[in-house]
Amino acid sequence: MELFNILTLLVVISAIFGYINVRFFKLPTTIGLMIMALVFSLVLILTQFINPEISNYAHILIEKIDFTTVLMDVMLSFLLFAGALHTNVGMIKQEKRTIGLFALVGVVLSTFLIGTLLYYLSGLIGHEIEYVYCLLFGALISPTDPIAVLGILTKSNVPKRIEINIVGESLFNDGVGVVIFFTILEIARLGVAEVTTTDVVLLFVQEAIGGVLFGLGLGFLMFRLLKSIDNYEVEVMITLALVMGGYLMAQQLHTSGPLAMVVAGLFMGSSGLKQDAMSETTELYVDKFWELVDVLMNAVLFVLIGLEILIIEFKPYFFIAGIGAVVIVLLARFLVIHFLVRISKKWVAVDREAPLLMTWGGLRGGLSIAMALSLPGEWAAKPYLVFITYSVVLFSIIVQGLSLEKVVKRVYQS
Template identity: 55%
Template sequence: MEYYSIATILIVLSGIFGYINVKFLKLPITIGLMLITIVFTVAVVVIAQFDNSLLLREKAFISSIDFETVLLDIMLSFLLFAGALHTNFNQLKIQRGPILAFATLGVLVSTFLVGIVMFYVLQLIGLNIEFIYCLLFGALISPTDPIAVLGILKKAGAPKKLETKIVGESLFNDGVGVVVFLTIFAIAAQPNADIVFTDIATLFGKEVFGGIALGLILGWVTYRLMKSIDNYEVEVILTIATVMGGTMLAHNFHLSAPLAMVTAGLIVGNDTVRNTAMSKTTETYVDKFWELVDVLLNTMLFVMIGMEMLILTLEGKYIYAGLLAVPIILMCRYISLWLPIKFFSKRLDFVPKTNLIMTWGGLRGGISIALALSLTQEMHRELFLVITYIVVIVSIVGQGLTVEPIIKRLTKKTV
């Protein structure tokens, strides 16, 4: 199917489902679109019992979309830049210590904890999966998804210092999580090759620090260009060029595009740049343009996630493993956050029950599904795709619907 046709169908469905959500359900866009798309997909399956022509067309449509490439190589850079652009830079600077610890140490600890526990749990239910593949699953499921988190937190009314920690962590741990996943993937793809840890450390450092360095350069160049002119049309185009050109550069030099886009977005969006490089008109147009991009890509992404259900191999043991994985991942996330919170709570003022709120508010989304889709058959792709899908659905719908009342209940004395 042509790219134009795919994009057209996704935008039409996003518009229709978005309208239904705003008019009737009034849920956060990520949750509403996910639920509506799942209901739509189930309805197609039911109709297929009498006439399967619509089901076959929908399966063909979903199969024609390279979800991994669309999200990781195209959409993610735009979404992360948009998210970082509207993040409070000053609060992020104050909370930089715990945020960096959550996004690095937290992701690594969670990856290994999930991998170890899932290895033994899968053995107990009769699924003999090699440890390296369980570790690979730990890497793809550990990063929280800023795309899912941002929209829901806007409505939750969380204290700013708590919101900054959750949003900041989710923006940065995406890039780190993808690098960890790719590193373990390279090891799993060549199980008989000698593992040289210095090479792994060099690759990790190049991706992470190289991506951040590229983002700093892109952000500074964009700032200087915007400061030298006063034309809102061209300045909006410059931000688009930063994202698209920066992503291409990152891929060519094997640097982390997500980290580059987060860093560039934070620089362009911080108050100093806004006050010195943007007129009020430019600031309004830049913000509104990227808000629209954020909403449009969000709607398309979660429609795709809901429709992906049609290509899953829904075996009994796979579903059981997915249901068991939900509490395991929450437990591992709670443990992985404990040490950084304990360490930094002596220096910074933390909201009570921060660990519990961040555990429940750390939603999984499209990035985990995209990484699961990149697994090979030898890596038990079908099993881990079903597990990932169940975790994401429970995360976005279950946690997403309850995170607002939980935050309000646990922080009501501090708001």
Template identity: 50%
Template sequence: MSPFLAISIIILLAAVFGYINVKFLKLPTTIGLMLITIVFSLSVLGISYFDDTLLNIEEYIITKLDFRSLLLDVMLGFLLFAGALHTNFEQLKVQRWPILVFATIGVLTSTFLIGGIMYFVLPIFGLNVDFIYCLLFGALISPTDPIAVLGILKKANAPKNLETKIVGESLFNDGVGVVVFTTIFNIAEKGNQEASSFGYIMELFGTEVIGGIALGLALGYITYYLMRSIDDYDTEVIITLAAVMIGISIAQKLHLSAPLAMVVAGLLVGNDTVRQSAMSEVTETYVDKFWELIDILLNTILFVFIGMEVLVLTFDIEYIFAGLLAIPIVLVCRYLSLLLPIHFFDKRLGFVPKTNLIMTWGGLRGGISIALCLGLTQDMERDLFLVITYILVIFAILVQGLTVGKLVKKTQSQHP
């Protein structure tokens, strides 16, 4: 089976499942697609006891299209650029300091809290895991997924400053989370003093994060300059596409953070000043519609992929119990990691009531966590953490995703 045929089957499934969702379930797209795909994959698993043809095809597709590489190396950059392009830049400027703290200190705090607690909890189930591997799990599960949260929050009619905090944090903390994960991964893999030294960690952080932001600024400015110098919507749409594709390629070549570069570039190109000075009304409409379509298409493929990944799990009962216990642990750790930053900025920026509760429940985990987990080696307890991560992602999308809107409405109605 060629990669083209494999992708064609994925898109066919996405179209069929999307139709079923819109026609019958009427759930938010990301939630509906993942739910239907999980049911489909489990059905294929059941049918395989009589005829394993469908199971072999689905497993082959998962293997042929490397989910981890596809998401982290390609899809994530496009999705983050599209998300940043439609983010309210002025609100983001107002909320920039809490967002920065949430996306850095918050991720680090959550990583160590989750890793530390899991290190002591897992032996309850007879699972003795090294502390460094528990930290790896803390790093991959701490970033919230902008891909999962963007569409759901918009439909929840959350207050704009609250939406900006959650979306802004989600856009930036995945880039930081990937850097934290990569650093701990290198320490765990090499196990030497050099890999764990402060200088090495700061060098990696500087290269990935600062380099990624600098690349994003350069790409954003070049894109703005080119779009301002012409008035042709076809060419201007292609310029934005070229900026993303070349930007991702440069970031990969220079080992910079492609996610952060795409977020910064998207925010620059999408802010009101650039729109007014570089885009005609027709160009703005076409650019927005083009990236909305890209966003919808890739989101659709992504959540079908997440649903199909159920076939690679090892269903040990200890792993499942550990995953179920991890749900409250991760939620409590996120709440605690946000506590001090929210308290510090509350008086200055006037946060809406129950901000911490909403940000905790609205901080969904998604494809990024699964993709990072797939990068673990067997020595790093890959099978165990993959099951735990999958349970957390399913809970986040299906339970938190379906109820965060109601939580927002309830908390805001109590404090008009």
């Protein structure tokens, strides 16, 4: 009953904030919900000076919500499949070289560049931490979040080619980022001396390649099942069952569930396959069902991100580190994209404005926070890494998200 009460409260808060945003503020849904949740959290923090019981109750309630489990084990499968299902697969195919380059090589380069810069920044502010922890931050913050990106880009008038590169990259690089993160996390737990290069390569191949192959198999199974019947109620249930069951099975097989969901969603999102597997009525219901799931999950996720501020540990020098982390993440993304564009210009065609727009449009979201919160609680570095992760995510969604349309206009007017 307690779980039901928490879920009910989150959905009610999301619906109220969503109504207020649409009725009065008219901001992009993700940004509006997060801002209102942040303001709500700050008000609860201030109430401790008036009525500590209310603030304490809210604090205890948020602590009961395991953000990492809620996002990584429950919400992520729905969000990634829904996002991939509604992505233009034709455009993804046209930009597959660019997307593959940014999603794989880009995340690896960014992980090490961000980790190295953070290591030196932490030393400068007098909070020295081991290099492997800095690499963990680099891994969790490098992937752009498809959940944040998809909700904002469509309203920012970004050129279609750059938009599909950002969206396509974000759909794949979060799976790659999760694999890299947990690989480095395993190294940190066991100790660098205990892990060989072969172990790292095998783990990466099992997670990444295994996730892609499993996703293709899942998508093919879904296609065959939907093609064999014509009953929209049962077909919607089949897509839901295979997403939930497939994500659970991917975890049991130790392959990347996020990559599997993206591949399965893109497989089923292909217009030819859709028309071949479903009637017009079924296609309409499947699309609308997953669109509604996407909206509801997004709403709850960004409310959760805003409310999580209640339980984040603050120290004065953390703010300096947070500002520094924002600069490091933006600088690293720009340098990596610019470098990859320069070395691949003979076979990858992108606009000259792409590095700037892909830097500012590459938003971070709940996935980064979930990975930061999944760090072992006994690690002294965890509060520091969680705070700077939170700083980057808030800046990304609120500042970058709200200003992206203006940046686009300025770039193409100059």
